[in-house]
Every structure is written in C-alpha cells, then in structure tokens.
Amino acid sequence: MKVSELGERALLARIQARLPRPGTDVIVGVGDDAAVVKSAKNAQIVLTADALIEGIHFDRALSTAADIGHKALAVNLSDLAAMGATPAWALLSLALPGGTLVEDVEALVDGLVALATAENTALVGGNLARSPGPMAVDVTAVGTVHPRRVLMRDGGRAGDELYVSGVIGGGVAGLEMLRTLGGHPQHSSEVACMTRHRRPIPRVRLGRAVAQARAARAAMDLSDGLADAVRQVAEASGCGAEIDGSALPVDPGARRWWEKRGDDPVARALAGGDDYELLFAVPPKWRGRLRHARRHAAEPPLTRIGVLTGTREEYVVVREGRREPLPGGFEHW
C-alpha cells in the first residue's frame, strides 16, 4: 500500500507500533505535541541535525529503505561522537512522496531503530509530511556530555599530532562500486566498501572514551572527507597542518578499486567524503591516554597521519618527500 492511501495518522500509528518501549529518561514519547526527556544532573545537551535527500545523498536503487534509516541516524550520531557526547534521543522528520510504499517506511524506521537501540538512543518524536519531490529523511540527534569533556574543533595547538580512526575512502569507493557493479561485488573487499557506504558505523564509543579520558584537544568527524576535516580543525585552532600521505589508512578495498582504475588512492581517500571516522588533535605526551581510551572503547585502531603546525593557513600533504597543497573538501553542491 502507498502512504497516500494509508494517510498520515494511520502511518504514524504503524510507526509508533514499531518503537521499543523507551527508558525512564523519556517522560513523553511519540504522540503528543512534543517529546519530554530528562537528562542526568549537570549534563550539557548536545544537538545536531542532518538530512539525507533522495537523489543527493542516496539512491533508492542502491540502498534499501533500512539502509537509509540506518544511515540517517548514523551521520547524526557521528556528529555527536565528534563532540564526545553520549547519544540519548532522536527525532525523525520524513518527507515522503505519495507513492512511497508503507512497507518501505516501516523498513526505514526499523533500520533507524535498530541502530538507535544498539546505541541506547530513543526515537521520541518527529514529523511526517508529504513531499511533491524526493524523499527527505531529516534526523535530529540529542546527546549529553559532561561540561568539561566537550571535544571541539578549535582546541588544537601547533605540535599536536593528528590521528584518524579506522580506514578511509571506503564510503566513496563503495558508492562508485554500487554504481558500476550494480550491487554485484566481484571481490570480498568490495562488499566491505559497499556496506560502508550504505551502513556507516558511527564511532560513538570512541568519541565518548576519548572525551572522558581527556585524550584529545580537538576532534571532528570525516563526513566531508579527511582533507576537509584537517583544514577545519587546523583553521579553527589557528594552526596549519602537515599530513604524511604514506601514513593514510586507506581502505584496502578502496585502494584496490582505485588502483585498478588508474586513480591515485591517497588523493581520492583524502578528498573522500562519506567516511564517518573521527579525527583527533592530540599532544604527543597524551598518546598513552589516547591508546588506552581507544582500547577501552574496543574501536578500530587509530593512525597517526600528521601534525598541526604553527604556520597558519598552510595545509600540506607530504608525498615521497614533496610537499603538496592539501586538496579542498567535499562540497555537497
């Protein structure tokens, strides 16, 4: 059945029926004019919103409805992670073409709720609207953070080392693979990249652990690519940055894919976008704390990729001894 046949009220009731019972921190959940929640004493509230628009951020032919629901929350949780926050609540605002199948909306909600539940996050409200154009999935995620544990972009200082979590480039390469291979991977490493594009994993435990251990001076997520994140952290911190091109943890599947096509894996992974890893600026003497926090969070390894420098607005990548300007960031338009 199409959502236009079911109607807004009945669709809302179907969605409500799929939500797990929230915890005691949710005073009023879905169904009233607004949600009411209760945070721990002294906690500060962290707020972020990010939207996935059909035709811009996702393609219904390449991602399932459940993938879209997962990713719509994941990109927001990644922003909370980059602040060192603990996610707690989310709102889902859906703009749906009238022809959208009700079962696809249900699958989208299920995909979102599965990740939310894994991250102890309650879907407490939102909005349903009709769209005369593309589907839009707008999520607001709300978390909490201890007042002196917030990770901002502007806390870095010259001499701080730059660390990135996990591997990079897989999201962008995965999208290229999906477009080229149409969901029929020819190699196991391609499966991993496609999954990274469709279902990125936000580094929630890592961000929180690093913040709680005070193991970094600045942090940011890589949603618009590593080069962009390095520039933004350096600029906000009043520093320059120097990246070691040979140190970048390029996703092995992405590297293989790009090399086969004659692309430069390092340049592609730097420009990137769609990676939901975290970048940290860390004074050398905090290395031990950082390593401990990462291990405690049971997250993928961190790789030291460069350093913040005292030369403001100079962003450099060193490749085989040559200093090249760091490429610009990924712009969505």
Add this chain to the structure above:
Amino acid sequence: MKVSELGERALLARIQARLPRPGTDVIVGVGDDAAVVKSAKNAQIVLTADALIEGIHFDRALSTAADIGHKALAVNLSDLAAMGATPAWALLSLALPGGTLVEDVEALVDGLVALATAENTALVGGNLARSPGPMAVDVTAVGTVHPRRVLMRDGGRAGDELYVSGVIGGGVAGLEMLRTLGGHPQHSSEVACMTRHRRPIPRVRLGRAVAQARAARAAMDLSDGLADAVRQVAEASGCGAEIDGSALPVDPGARRWWEKRGDDPVARALAGGDDYELLFAVPPKWRGRLRHARRHAAEPPLTRIGVLTGTREEYVVVREGRREPLPGGFEHW
C-alpha cells in the same frame, strides 16, 4: 546569486554572520559538529520537529522567504507552547534547490531569527543540503519545562471544560484569500487572515503561564484544526467531547469570507488547520486560575467552547439544538 554558485561553505558563513550573539546558555553554537547547550537545573527537555515543504505547506508566490522562515519556527514553538514549555534553542535544516537565491536564504533566516529573538530562542545549529526538488525547511525546537508542569493531551477528565485561545479559521481562510485575490486584499479583515496564514503567532506565553499556574489538565495546539484537536485530547483522555457550535470564536474576516461564498463558517472553522491557537481542558473550579494565567500572559481571550464527556469516542457538535458528529481532522495528504 544562486546558492549553487555560492557553495555550501560560503552560504553557511553568510548565515552565521546574520545570527545574533547567543546567551550564556549556549556553550557551542553554529559551526562545530554539533551544538552544546546548558539547561537550568532540574528542567526537563522538550523536543519537537516540524517541516514546511514547498508545494505542500507553502507557495513561494504567496509567502515571502521571511514569512517562510518565521512560520517554520512558529509551528514548532506552537508545539512547545502546547506542552507548557519555554523555548530555548532551535536547529534549522534547509534543503535548497540549486537555483534558490542567496538573498532569499538570508531573508528566510532573518525571518526565523526575528521570531527566535522575540521568543528568547537561539538558533544553534542545523544543516544545509541541496534539493533536486522542492525547498524543505525543517526546524527542531528545544525547550525546557518544570517536571510537574508539563501539559499533555491525555490529562483531561469528563466534566472538564474546553477552552480555545484567540480566534480560529483565519489561517485557512487567509490561504484561500491569497490564492483568490493574489495578495490584493479588498477588506481590512482579509489582511488579518492573510497575515495569520503567512505569519502565525505561537501562543508561547499563554502555554507557559497556564502550565506554571497548573490551570489546565490537558492541552494541544490547533495545527491540524480545532475538530482534530478536540478529538485527540478527548481520545487520549479516554473521554468524549461536546462542542457548542454557536460558541466558536470564528475569525471575523474568515466568517465574512466564507459567508460571501455560501460556505458554513462554523464547519469550515472546525475543520480548519493552520490555526496555531491552543486548546485546554480545564475543570470548572480552575476557571479563575485559567483567567488569571491568560491575563498574566497578555494573550488573546480564551473562549469556552464545550466540555469533555464520559461517553468515550462520542464527539459531538451542537448546532441550533441538533447534535451532529464532529468533523474529522485535517490530513496533510
């Protein structure tokens, strides 16, 4: 200049430059991965999200960009008001066609910020995305409320009187006038209705005053019409409802407009939609408290329009002695 020519980053910078300096409750505002805010001790957090989609909720030919910005926040503040909450922070998520003029985005932000400032609300974050279809303006509003002062829908009891604030029907009639007269009103009462459609005024002070005085058992806003709100409050409270058709405070301009066209003003105002007034369920002995709270808030008068009854699921409007079923609510699709 078009937003596609300016780019996402530069547009964000232009928007940031227009925001007033936030208060001390905003620890991290626009520009980091997420915003960080601080609420008063013991306050509960109230969260709501509502979107305006071009072609569904607004028409660029009938509303200015500033109107759209105002209304996108107003509909959310109305939801907070209906909970008795004090608005504090907002996020703005914009999906923009590439051809949108930068000056229109600035005017939209200005319209939103003007209302936000008037209501002591700080725009602390959000998102910019490109839309391959219509413009979408999605706002999340966050407020605070004292734990035992929340106004919910389900608190009503049989015998509670139903009160509505201000006048109703103006929003829907105003849209009809704009469509018919193309923004050239022929009567002063039409100007008022058009303004109500384009720039609804959320009853923030009223909702908060009634909640703080504990002057109502249940409340809801009229975004989907009075009939819908009456049904929802009655249903959630396990009651029926009886409305006195002759008591409805129909907007004088709307009444005149509908009467000229041979429409029934009471039926039209009941079905309504786009009214951002509040409905309260109030025990008769709390009348004095309610009157005091309304006067204290310096909001428009409240009108007693009916009563919650013990006959569950029976929703009636009495017109010239005849009991008729209450019409259904306004569905956006």
